[in-house]
Amino acid sequence: xxxxxxxxxxxxxxxxxxxxxxxxxxxxxTLTIVLLTAIIGTSLVRSQGIRAVAKLQDSFLxxxxxxxxxxxxxxxxxxxxxxxxxxxxxxxxxVLLLFPQFRSFVMRxxxxxxxxxxFNFNKSDKxxxxxxxxxxxxxxxxxxxxxxxxxx
Numbered sequence: 292x293x294x295x296x297x298x299x300x301x302x303x304x305x306x307x308x309x310x311x312x313x314x315x316x317x318x319x320x321t322l323t324i325v326l327l328t329a330i331i332g333t334s335l336v337r338s339q340g341i342r343a344v345a346k347l348q349d350s351f352l353x354x355x356x357x358x359x360x361x362x363x364x365x366x367x368x369x370x371x372x373x374x375x376x377x378x379x380x381x382x383x384x385x386v387l388l389l390f391p392q393f394r395s396f397v398m399r400x401x402x403x404x405x406x407x408x409x410f411n412f413n414k415s416d417k418x419x420x421x422x423x424x425x426x427x428x429x430x431x432x433x434x435x436x437x438x439x440x441x442x443x
Contacts, residue, residue: 332374
């Protein structure tokens with residue numbers, strides 16, 4: 292039900308804001324602002340997304356819990372979608388999601404509503420370069436009658 296209300300409320304808010312802002316500053320400045328927020332937002336999302344992927348990879352390499360970097364990356368991706376959507380309200384929410392402090396606030400709110408039963412990260416499973424892997428092989432010698440697909 293909440294999702295349905297969001298799908299109804301957000302376009303109505305956007306239409307109302309377009310009318311108000313367009314009436315105050317005019318059509319072309321309003322469209323220019325919408326276009327500029329999409330361009331600037333895309334570049335900000337790209338730079339923050341690269342940093343989020345690096346933090347996620349670092350959490351995997353150090354065998355730490357990847358939930359927070361993964362959630363930050365998902366929120367940055369969502370911010371990009373909001374910034375590309377024409378409108379002032381969605382741009383405002385998208386810009387808010389680009390701030391790490393706001394993303395941390397959202398994470399705290401989500402943690403209070405989500406119950407996780409168990410999370411286990413076994414640090415003893417790390418592999419090193421000097422590990423030995425046992426294996427076996429079969430020697431396959433070429434036949435006397437080749438199939439004709441390859442020539443010697």
